[in-house]
Amino acid sequence: MKMKKFRLALGFLMLMFVAQSCMTYEDVEIKEIEDTRVENLFNKNEPLKIAIDVKIDNPNTYALKLKKADLNLYVGGKDLGKVHLDDKVKIPKKSTSSRTFVFVPESRDILKAALGGAIGIFKGGDVEVRIKGRVKGGVLFIGKWFDVDHKEKIDLKGKISGFGGFGGKSE
Secondary structure (H helix, E strand, C coil): CHHHHHHHHHHHHHHHHHHHHHCCCCCCEEEEEEEEEEECCCCCCCCCEEEEEEEEEECCCCCEEEEEEEEEEEECCEEEEEEEECCCEEECCCEEEEEEEEEEECCCCHHHHHHHHCHHHHHCCEEEEEEEEEEEEEECCEEEEEEEEEEEEEECCCCCCCCCCCCCCCC
């Protein structure tokens, strides 16, 4: 009986190895940050959430699911601290599409840090936003951590009013 379980486990491991080696992975590319919103800014009883709509290109022949994120968010060159992915995000295969990533900061102190980085909003509107860290993506039961370092100047003027809820584009 033990030998039968061992053969089954060995066969399963070999199948996983073959399946993983057959899938070629091409880098997913962030095309642009389209929109940003903040939820629960003034409600201290609820977690602060930051939604970022991102146009993303997945050239792979399979859909990817982003499961975790360990990222630092920078605005105007100022590190606002760590943020984590609130929910999984599915990226369709062979597509360039907009996805909504909802992040929860480790601390509400991110607001204090944001004030220093947001000075560009009042000067001209354009502020450099940078996301740097790692995300864990996967297909079925195969997962892998990927490095992320995306920097882009965006116009935040007029987007500060997005304090309410937000609908998602993610699946």
